[in-house]
Amino acid sequence: MTDRTTRERILDAALDLFGVRGVVAVSLDEIARDVGVRKQTVLYWFDSKEALVDGVLDKVAAELVIVIDAAVRSAPDDPLDRIDAVVRAVFRPAVRRPGLLGLVREVSRLSQGQADRLAERIAPLIDRAVAYLGDEMAAGRLRSGDPRLIAALGYATITGIATEPEVLRAVGWTADAAGLRSLRDELRAFLRAALQA
């Protein structure tokens, strides 16, 4: 039975550091120090830095899927409420872990391979949203429009908010969880206003 804790702890530390300061800016040494282990131990668990990033992406994607599924299942049938629940659900881990979604953005700038692997994990989520929006529009329960555009805009806005707290705080905005939540609520209001049938 492979000892899981070290690997898990490396993933946790890497996720936090990558998310806050960026993948390129964080060295394996720093991650190792954070975990209380040598850099070579990190390279034992992950063949390369790229493999580590990949592992972190797996973790993030898996978390997102679980969180979204749970939100969809427990939300009422009304599409606006359901969208609302998903937005709130996606924000919850993002607030708890600053930069979780910021990582998603940065990875696409690394290598083509990593951008592709990222797409494999994000695409299904967006596709689900597109299909859902399309269905509800066809049923007349949402104001009709281009579901792809709306999904893409929502995706961009959510990652925008989630990765922006540094800037917002610098501008005089509070970047704590409360500030992020009010911003999230404003987004929810926008979505309601724009999508209401």
Added chain:
Amino acid sequence: MTDRTTRERILDAALDLFGVRGVVAVSLDEIARDVGVRKQTVLYWFDSKEALVDGVLDKVAAELVIVIDAAVRSAPDDPLDRIDAVVRAVFRPAVRRPGLLGLVREVSRLSQGQADRLAERIAPLIDRAVAYLGDEMAAGRLRSGDPRLIAALGYATITGIATEPEVLRAVGWTADAAGLRSLRDELRAFLRAALQA
């Protein structure tokens, strides 16, 4: 008379490279190579990499101020039209230069000093937007709400869209100028729907 062209060319190259691949990921050597000069020449014009980043920020902020001012001045008096014009104006340079706004985001993750210097440049722009929204709401020409929240949301969304093309393309979205424009137009529609008095 200081020869301006080399310095300007360095700034241009740095802006493009920083914006697309990130500040930490781009070395002075690479920028120098791009300009056709040695790295030490870059360090002659800018005392350090941080100073170069600072110079690039100055350039970006100055461009943004000019562009926004022009848009405000030439837009009709109606607040929705005016907001519309500003959104379009801000996107224009962002589309021409991929990652111009992405740079703004990343810089805040570097050092505290650079985050602060960034704030000095961005804050006035957001403050102007907040003041304007507040005035128009008070005059009953926009649906009332919290202007700070709306301005922050708009800022986050715009930088989100502008820095997301890589991800969106990876997901099957076209990241060319046309794709960015449809996304921008969707944002404009959202703003209209949410702000209309």
Added chain:
DNA sequence: ACGATTGTCTACCAATTGGTAGAGAGAGAT
């Protein structure tokens, strides 16, 4: 004509990066 200034260069440097090679500790199974 000439000294000073401006701009670019060659030649280094210490520090850090991601990564390799291989030793050794610890536990389980036989």
Added chain:
DNA sequence: ATCTCTCTCTACCAATTGGTAGACAATCGT
């Protein structure tokens, strides 16, 4: 008891990073 496998370690390495020191040419005002 020892063999094996899992895990973490020490000891390196080549390459690259941002940055320094100083030579050399061109251009300038005088």
